[in-house]
Amino acid sequence: MRDTKYEKRDTRYEPLSLAFAALGGLVLLFIVAPLASMFVSCSVPELAETAKDAEVRSSIWLTLWTSMAATMLFAIAAVPFSYLLARKDFPLKGLVTAIIDLPIVIPHSAAGIALFGIVSKNGVLGKAAARMGFSFIGTPAGIMAAMAFVSIPYLLNSARDGFLAVPVRLEKAALSLGASPLRVFLTVSVPLAWRSILSGSILMWARGMSEFGAVLIIAYHPMTTPVLIYERFGAFGLKYARPAAVLFITVCLVFLVVLRLLAGGKNNAQR
C-alpha cells in the first residue's frame, strides 16, 4: 500500500518517468487490446444467441461450480497445513515449500498427464475411487482434481503469509487463558488471517476456473468452458469460439469483482 500520508507523491513528470510510463502503456495495451478487440468484434445478437446455447450455459455453470467446490474442499486441508508452515520449523521445510510451488512451474499439460497416472482406472486414487463407486476420468471429480492440482499453491502461499502476520503473542495469550490449541487456531489465528485466506481462495478459484491443459487431459467431457472454447475454435473457427469466450470472461469478471468487494468490505481483523 502506498503511504501518501507522510510522503507527498511526486507529481512532476521527469523524462525518465515519462519513458517508464510509455513502456507501461505498451504492456497495458498488450493486455487490453486483444480483450477489447474480442469484445467489440462480438455483436450483441451474437452474444444473446450464445447465451441461449444450452451447451455454453451448462459448461459455464460446470466450470463455476467445480472450481468453487475444488477450492472449498481443498481449503479444509490446505489452511491447517499453511498454518503449520507459518508456525513450525521441521526438517526439509525448504523442500516442502519448493514442492508446494511445483504446480506453478510445470506445464499444465504435463501436470495433467502426471495426475492422469494416479486417477486413471489403474492408478492408486483411481482404484480407490472405483471401490467407492465413482471415477475421475471424464467426470466433475476429475475436473476438480485437475483444477486443484494447478491452483492449490496460490491458497497455500497466501494463507501462510496471512498466518505469519498474526502476532504469536496473541496466540500465546489465548493459550495462557486456558484455550486449547485447536480453539486458539479457530478463534484467534484463522479470524486474524481471514483476509489472506479469503484472497488466496479467490485466487485459487480464479486460477482453477481458467485451467485448460490439465482439465483437457483428465476430462474432455463434461466440457468446461475453456475446453468448449478450444473445441469450437478447432471445429468451427474463430467466429464461433469468440462469443463463448466473451461470455465466459464476463461471467468470471463479475464473480471476481463481487468476491473481491465482499472480501475487501469485510471488516479486516487488523492487529
Add this chain to the structure above:
Amino acid sequence: MLSVREICKNLTPFAIKNVSFEVSGSQYFVLLGRTGVGKSVLLETIAGLIRPDAGRIFLDGKDITNEKMQKRKIALVFQNSTLFPHMTVYDNIAYPLRCRSPKFQIRQRVAELAEDFAVRHLLAAKPQTLSGGESQRVSLARAVASEPRCLLLDEPLSSLDTKSRSQMRALLRKINTRNRMQIVHVTHDYTEAVSLATHVAVMEGGTIAQAGTVEQIFQRPKSEFIARFVGIRNFFKGRLQEPQGQGTDTRWFTSGSPSKEGRIFDLSLSVLTDSSGGPGFVCVRSEDVTIGDTASRTSARNNFEGTIVDIIPAGVGVEVIVDIGVEIAALVTAESVKALGLGCGKKVWVSFKASAVKYVEE
C-alpha cells in the same frame, strides 16, 4: 503457592541462572530489576511460554515444569496489549469463560468483571479504540476471568499515564487482597514495588540478588548494587494529611514507623505535593539528607535531632545512619565526615527539604 526452584535458561542475550523464589498465601511479589536482566524471560518460563534449561516450577505442590500452558492455571498479562483485535471487549473478557460456563453464567460473570474493572461502558468497543489504561484494565479483567491460581504481570503500569497508573494500582491491590490472588509483578520501577509489594526480589545479572519484605529490601539492602538500584534508603508508610488551610502546598505526612527496638515511633514529615490526602508512602533519597552539628535556619522544613549509629563507606561517598527514633540514612562526602568530626554516638541534626520527600499514594 508458587515455588520456583533453580530455574536456568539461556536465551541470548538474556540468561537467568539458578533463580529460586516462593510466593505463598496471597502475597504480592514484585520482581525488581533493570531492563534486560531477564525478568520477562523468567515470567514467560513460569507461564509456560518458554521451557527452562534446568530447574522446576511447582504450583500448589504440583510440578508444572512440563505442564502445557493452557493447563497451568497461570495467567500472564503482557506489557503491551494482547487483546484480540477482532473481538469486542465483551468477547475478550468472555474468551476464557466460553469453554467452561453456560451462556447465562458467562453474561453474568462478564458483567461482574466489567463492573469491577470499570470497563462496563466499553463492552461493545473494539480494542483498537481503547486508551492504554482501558486496554490494560480489560486485559486484567480477561486474565482474572480465566480464574488463575497465580497472576503474572509484565510491566503492567509502564505504558500508562499517572492517572491510569494509580487507578491500576488500586485495582491490582484489590485483586490481590479481595480475590486472594497471588501476583508476581515484574517492573524496573521501585515506586511500584514500594506501593504494591508485600515481598520484593531484586534481580541482577540473571540471578536474584536479594529477596525479602519491602522493608528488608529498601532499608537493609544486602549489596551496594541493590542500594543504588532501589535508590531510596529512607521510606515510611503512613498517611498524607489533608491540606491545612489556603495558600500552603506543604502537607503533613504522619507515620507510625516501627523503630529498631520494635516500638512504634511517630514521625511527622513536611511534604511538598499536590496529591490529595490518603494512605501512602514517602521516600527520601539519602543524597537529599543533610547532616549538621547544630540546628540552623534553612529552607529545609524537616529537621530532626538524632544519634549517629553507623558510618558505612559507600562506593561514592559515605553513608551515615542517624537514629532519630527511626533510622535515617544520609549520603555525604568523606570530607564532610572529617570536617564535622562525625562518628558513632555523636549527636547531630538531620534535615531535608519538603520537596525532597517523594509521596507515592497507595
